[in-house]
Amino acid sequence: MSISCTESGALSADLPNCADSTSISCTESGALSADLPNCAVVTCSIPDAFPPHVIPMNNECSSGSIVEYNTICSFACDTGYRSSDSMSMSCTESGALSADLPNCEVVTCSIPDALPSHLSSLNNGCTSSSTIEYGTTCSFACDTGYSTSDSTSISCTESGALSDDLPNCEVVTCSIPDALPSHLSSLNNDCTSGSTIEYDSTCSFACDIGYNTSDSTSISCTENGALSTDLPNCTVVTCSLPTDFPSHLRSVEDHCAAGSATDYSTTCSFACDTGYNLFGSTSLSCTENGALSTDLPNCTSVMCEVPTTAVSVNTTCREGSRVTYSTSCEFSCTSGVPESGNTARFCRADGTFSGRDLTCGEVMCSIPVYSSMLSSSQCPSGGRVAVDTLCQFECESGEVTQPAIISCTSSGQLEAGVPQCRETCGSQVCGEGEYCGANVTCLCVMGTRTTQGICSDPCGGSCATTEKCTIETESGISTCNCAPGKARDTDTNQCLDAVIMEGTIRVLNFNGSEAVYSDALGNTSSSEFQEIAAPLVEQIMSTFSMANVIPDDVTITSIRNGSLIFTYELLVATDSNPEELANELSVFIRQHLESNGGIFDSSGSTTFLADSNATLLQVVVMDECSDPELNDCSSNANCMDHNMAGGFTCECFSGYRDLFPNVLPGRFCFPNYSEAANPGAALPRNYVYIAVGIVFGIVFGLMMLCLPIVCKRSYVRTKWRQTYEEKSVYNSTIAESHNDSIDIAV
Structure with a gap:
C-alpha cells in the first residue's frame, strides 16, 4: 500500500486498517523485523437508522449492517414515496459508502384547477387546484338537485395520479305521468303529459272550464327525482237546484228534480203542468262558477175569457170575465130550447173554451126520417116543425095508418108517431x-x-x-x-165528416235518454215499435186535446232514422175547412212544443222531447169509391x-x-x-x-x-x-x- 501527501496537504488515502506492520526490515539478526502482514477486507458500515420511508433491497444492507468492499447496496422508497437521489451505492476501498443513503419524499397528486359543474369537495384539502399526498382520499358530492353515477371518492395513487376522474354531476329530473288526471291541463309547454322536467322546475296546472280542485295546482321537481306532490284531481262543478220549484213547474229530466245537483254544462228543461203557461226560459244550464245560468221559469194559469152569449142564453160565469184553466161554465136557454152548441163548457189549456156557443131556438119537433112512399107537405122527412104545426100524411100507394094527422106539442114532441104506409x-x-x-x-x-x-x-x-x-x-x-166517412165529434157527440191529416215529429230524447234508432223500430209489427208508439199516441192525443179540435184517433204509421222520426195520422171530426184546420193544428203543435221546451203533455210516465219545428200537417186525399169498404x-x-x-x-x-x-x-x-x-x-x-x-x-x-x-x-x-x-x-x-x-x- 502506498500513501502520499497530496498538494492540498492531505493524505492520498486513509491509512490502511491493518493490525500488522506493513513494513518490515531485516534485522541484524538476520530475521525480519516482523512477520509478514495479514490483509483484511475493507468494510463499510450501513447507518443504524435509514432515512424515513427508505428500505433496503438487499438483506445484507439492512440498517446497522456492515458490508464489504465493493458490495453494492440497493435501496427503494416505500410505496407512495419517491427519491431523486441515487438508489444504489457500494462499499469503497476506503471503507466508506460511495454515496449517502437516499431521501424519500411522499408522492403528491394535483386536484384539477376547476371542478366539474355542480361538484363540491367534502374535504378542505381537496379543493380545486390543491395538492394531496399519496394515500389521501377525497370525497366529493353533487350540489342539491344533481346526481352522479360516477365514483364520488378518489385517492392519490403511488404514480402521482388520481385514482379516478372527478365525478360529473347531472341535474335530477322528474317524470310527468303519461296521462294527466281527467279534465286537467298544463299551463306550461314543458310540463305536458309524459314529459321530463329538471330539478327545481315548477309546473302549474289548471282544471278545464267547469271543473275545479282543492289540491295544489303548482308542483316542482324535488332533489330526489320525485314530484313535490301528486297531480291535482279535478271534480266537475255542480249546481244545486232549488228544493222547491215554482208552483206547477216540473222538470222534464229525472236528473233535474227539485233539490238535486246537476253537473257543469248539464241542461235542464222545464215545462208547466197542463193548463199553465211558462214564463221565462224553458231550459237552463249549470255554469262554470257553480251557478244556474238563469232563474227557474214561472207558471201562470191559462186564462179563458168567458164567451159573450146571446140575449136568450144564461151562463153561470160572468160574460167577458176571465176564468182559470179547467173552470166549467154552464149555459142555458132563457127561452126556447138549445138548438146547437154546448150547455157545458170548460176553459181548455190553449186558453179557449171547449165546445161551441150555445144557440137557442124556438121549441120544435123533429120529424123522423120516413120512406119515400109517405109524404107530408107540412112536415118533410127528417125536418123540424114549429109548435102547433099540423102534419098531414099521405101515401103514394096503399093506405096510411091512423092517425094520419099529428101535431107538434109545446114540449117539442109529436103527439103521436109518424103513420106508416101499409x-x-x-x-x-x-x-x-x-x-x-x-x-x-x-x-x-x-x-x-x-x-x-x-x-x-x-x-x-x-x-x-x-x-x-x-x-x-x-x-x-x-x-x-x-x-163510413164520418167521425164522432167529442164536443157534440155527433158524427161529422172525417178528415185524416198526416205529419211527422222528430223525437230527440225519450225518458231522459237520447232517442236512438234501431232496425226493430222500423218494423211496425215489432214489440219495440209498439212499446214506443203506444205512449207517443197517448202524448199526442193528450196534447191535441188542448186544441179547439180534439182528434178522434191517432195512428203512428212509421218510425225512421234521424234521432227518431215518427210519421203519424190524425183522424179529426169537424165541419171546418180541412186545409184551414190542418194549418191551425200545425201552428198549435209548434207553439205548444216551443213553449214547453219540446215536451208533449208529460202527465204520464213516459216523456218525449221533440224538435219543436214539427212538419205541417197535410190532408190525406182518398178515393172512397175505389174501395167498396170505404x-x-x-x-x-x-x-x-x-x-x-x-x-x-x-x-x-x-x-x-x-x-x-x-x-x-x-x-x-x-x-x-x-x-x-x-x-x-x-x-x-x-x-x-x-x-x-x-x-x-x-x-x-x-x-x-x-x-x-x-x-x-x-x-x-x-x-x-x-x-x-x-x-x-x-x-x-x-x-x-x-x-x-x-x-x-x-
Missing part, C-alpha cells in the same frame, strides 16, 4: 118497417123479422142518419157507430167520387127504388116488387142482418167477427167531406137538425 103486396099488406120486395113479398127494410113477425133493428132504430148499427162480437151489444153505398147503387171536393154520392141503379132519396140517397135501393129478384141482393151490404136460425146464425157470427175490421177501415181511411152536394152522402142541414137518435119510418 103497402099492398100481392095478397099481403106490408106493415111497419117493411116494403114490398121481390116475389111480391113483404121484406124488412132494416134488421130482421122477429119470432113475432116484426122487423127489428138491433139498435132499436136509435141510430142517427150519420150512424150505423153494429154488434160487438164478444159482448153481443149493439152500438150506433159513425158511418163507402156505404148499396150494392144496387153507383158510387160517384167528388174528387177534390171530398165525399161521394150514392145513386140507385135504374129500375131500383130508393126508399130514402132525401136523407140517405143510394143506401136503401130495392128492386121494384114487380121484378123478380133475389131479396138478399136487394139489401144494402152495410146494413144486412142474417135472419135468426141455426145455419144462418153461424154465418152471422162469422160476419160479426169481420165487421169491426171493416168498420175500422171504413171509419179511419176516409177523406174529408168539404162540401155537401144535392145528393151528398149526408145532408149537413138535415144532419145538424136531428137529435142523435132518429127513427126511420116506412
Whole structure:
C-alpha cells in the first residue's frame, strides 16, 4: 500500500486498517523485523437508522449492517414515496459508502384547477387546484338537485395520479305521468303529459272550464327525482237546484228534480203542468262558477175569457170575465130550447173554451126520417116543425095508418108517431118497417123479422142518419157507430165528416235518454215499435186535446232514422175547412212544443222531447169509391167520387127504388116488387142482418167477427167531406137538425 501527501496537504488515502506492520526490515539478526502482514477486507458500515420511508433491497444492507468492499447496496422508497437521489451505492476501498443513503419524499397528486359543474369537495384539502399526498382520499358530492353515477371518492395513487376522474354531476329530473288526471291541463309547454322536467322546475296546472280542485295546482321537481306532490284531481262543478220549484213547474229530466245537483254544462228543461203557461226560459244550464245560468221559469194559469152569449142564453160565469184553466161554465136557454152548441163548457189549456156557443131556438119537433112512399107537405122527412104545426100524411100507394094527422106539442114532441104506409103486396099488406120486395113479398127494410113477425133493428132504430148499427162480437151489444166517412165529434157527440191529416215529429230524447234508432223500430209489427208508439199516441192525443179540435184517433204509421222520426195520422171530426184546420193544428203543435221546451203533455210516465219545428200537417186525399169498404153505398147503387171536393154520392141503379132519396140517397135501393129478384141482393151490404136460425146464425157470427175490421177501415181511411152536394152522402142541414137518435119510418 502506498500513501502520499497530496498538494492540498492531505493524505492520498486513509491509512490502511491493518493490525500488522506493513513494513518490515531485516534485522541484524538476520530475521525480519516482523512477520509478514495479514490483509483484511475493507468494510463499510450501513447507518443504524435509514432515512424515513427508505428500505433496503438487499438483506445484507439492512440498517446497522456492515458490508464489504465493493458490495453494492440497493435501496427503494416505500410505496407512495419517491427519491431523486441515487438508489444504489457500494462499499469503497476506503471503507466508506460511495454515496449517502437516499431521501424519500411522499408522492403528491394535483386536484384539477376547476371542478366539474355542480361538484363540491367534502374535504378542505381537496379543493380545486390543491395538492394531496399519496394515500389521501377525497370525497366529493353533487350540489342539491344533481346526481352522479360516477365514483364520488378518489385517492392519490403511488404514480402521482388520481385514482379516478372527478365525478360529473347531472341535474335530477322528474317524470310527468303519461296521462294527466281527467279534465286537467298544463299551463306550461314543458310540463305536458309524459314529459321530463329538471330539478327545481315548477309546473302549474289548471282544471278545464267547469271543473275545479282543492289540491295544489303548482308542483316542482324535488332533489330526489320525485314530484313535490301528486297531480291535482279535478271534480266537475255542480249546481244545486232549488228544493222547491215554482208552483206547477216540473222538470222534464229525472236528473233535474227539485233539490238535486246537476253537473257543469248539464241542461235542464222545464215545462208547466197542463193548463199553465211558462214564463221565462224553458231550459237552463249549470255554469262554470257553480251557478244556474238563469232563474227557474214561472207558471201562470191559462186564462179563458168567458164567451159573450146571446140575449136568450144564461151562463153561470160572468160574460167577458176571465176564468182559470179547467173552470166549467154552464149555459142555458132563457127561452126556447138549445138548438146547437154546448150547455157545458170548460176553459181548455190553449186558453179557449171547449165546445161551441150555445144557440137557442124556438121549441120544435123533429120529424123522423120516413120512406119515400109517405109524404107530408107540412112536415118533410127528417125536418123540424114549429109548435102547433099540423102534419098531414099521405101515401103514394096503399093506405096510411091512423092517425094520419099529428101535431107538434109545446114540449117539442109529436103527439103521436109518424103513420106508416101499409103497402099492398100481392095478397099481403106490408106493415111497419117493411116494403114490398121481390116475389111480391113483404121484406124488412132494416134488421130482421122477429119470432113475432116484426122487423127489428138491433139498435132499436136509435141510430142517427150519420150512424150505423153494429154488434160487438164478444159482448153481443149493439152500438150506433159513425158511418163510413164520418167521425164522432167529442164536443157534440155527433158524427161529422172525417178528415185524416198526416205529419211527422222528430223525437230527440225519450225518458231522459237520447232517442236512438234501431232496425226493430222500423218494423211496425215489432214489440219495440209498439212499446214506443203506444205512449207517443197517448202524448199526442193528450196534447191535441188542448186544441179547439180534439182528434178522434191517432195512428203512428212509421218510425225512421234521424234521432227518431215518427210519421203519424190524425183522424179529426169537424165541419171546418180541412186545409184551414190542418194549418191551425200545425201552428198549435209548434207553439205548444216551443213553449214547453219540446215536451208533449208529460202527465204520464213516459216523456218525449221533440224538435219543436214539427212538419205541417197535410190532408190525406182518398178515393172512397175505389174501395167498396170505404163507402156505404148499396150494392144496387153507383158510387160517384167528388174528387177534390171530398165525399161521394150514392145513386140507385135504374129500375131500383130508393126508399130514402132525401136523407140517405143510394143506401136503401130495392128492386121494384114487380121484378123478380133475389131479396138478399136487394139489401144494402152495410146494413144486412142474417135472419135468426141455426145455419144462418153461424154465418152471422162469422160476419160479426169481420165487421169491426171493416168498420175500422171504413171509419179511419176516409177523406174529408168539404162540401155537401144535392145528393151528398149526408145532408149537413138535415144532419145538424136531428137529435142523435132518429127513427126511420116506412
